[in-house]
Amino acid sequence: MAKVLYDQTISEEGLKSKKIAVIGYGSQGHAHALNLSESGYDVVVGLRKGKSWDKAVEDGVEVRSVAEATAVADVVMVLLPDEKQPKVYEESIKANLKTGAALVFAHGFNVHFSQIVPPVDVDVFLVAPKGPGHLVRRTYSEGAGVPALIAVHQDYSGQAKATALAYAKAIGAGRAGVLETTFQEETETDLFGEQAVLCGGLTSLVKAGFETLTEAGYQPEVAYFECLHELKLIVDLMYEGGLENMRYSISDTAQWGDFVSGPRVVNEETKARMKEVLHDIQTGVFAKGWILENQVNRPQFNAINQKENNHPIEKVGRELRELMPFVKPQNSKKVVVSHGSH
């Protein structure tokens, strides 16, 4: 079994007396900045003036420009959207990095695909939480944590791994497990997971189930409860005790249906498609497409996003959640919905 490290075996020495700049205050940024502060570290957030700046100030965090925060820091954690990192790095981070500082990422995309090429006189590593930033914050506040991967790309100081481990511990990952990997493995598995299973695979499965039921004449509300709402309750059981625990709780009828019908839906053909997705990630085809999409201001991204926000499952879901006061997004972006033809 791979070596998974926990709080008891991780030293805090690697971060001792270091000033940490967290660049960005979005999903991961706010979680790292607040968790690091509450773990006793000296944190400055690097931002441009705007919504996040105001929020960070409101949260009582020290905020400076990206250039200033970088210049005063021993550890610089880059938590900007992946597609924006190369420009901000070139304009505001690169020239301000102290010799011997650590340049850190939560995802290996830009280093692995050579969109950022760091100077030789800094440590470069990643601390990649295996969960959404808002949950990195929420679980930390509850005394728990989200697991994280660490990987060292460049070890100028000879202390890069120790610093990475101490950082992972400080954001709460040592409570759940910290595992060493490489930039390549983190980048490729993370992209694959979000595309084929966690986000892309799941949303496609949910929509296909909802559409199958509603196209057969069943009520959208019934289809919503069946294919989306109940998913959380089922996944919680898997999270707590694996597939076995979920199957313990469901009826034997459901378990028999799981065994005989699940593989009819997700089958060898699906796996072949998954292998194609993985191949595009490994060969850089996906990365190239995403970089180009951003260079032309995201026409496809925006069009698909708009269409998805108007899918009937979203419409009925909004209505039903209004009537369930205990179901509330604790952190959400405002969704722009166009009230078009349907």
Ligand SMILES: NC(=O)C1=CN([C@@H]2O[C@H](COP(=O)(O)OP(=O)(O)OC[C@H]3O[C@@H](n4cnc5c(N)ncnc54)[C@H](OP(=O)(O)O)[C@@H]3O)[C@@H](O)[C@H]2O)C=CC1
């Ligand atoms: N989201 C997640 O849960 C996970 C993300 N990661 C990785 O973490 C990194 C951060 O992702 P995520 O947290 O989703 O990012 P977000 O999209 O949530 O980050 C947005 C933040 O970046 C700031 N920002 C954007 N552009 C600029 C700019 N030009 N100058 C200064 N600040 C800017 C925004 O400020 P403003 O308000 O001014 O726009 C905001 O504070 C990525 O590498 C991602 O792959 C890894 C694991 C999970």
Ligand SMILES: CC[C@](O)(C(C)=O)C(=O)O
């Ligand atoms: C699953 C999506 C993710 O990889 C994550 C929350 O871990 C991301 O990039 O946001």
Ligand SMILES: [Mg+2]
């Ligand atoms: Mg991920």
Ligand SMILES: [Mg+2]
């Ligand atoms: Mg990701």
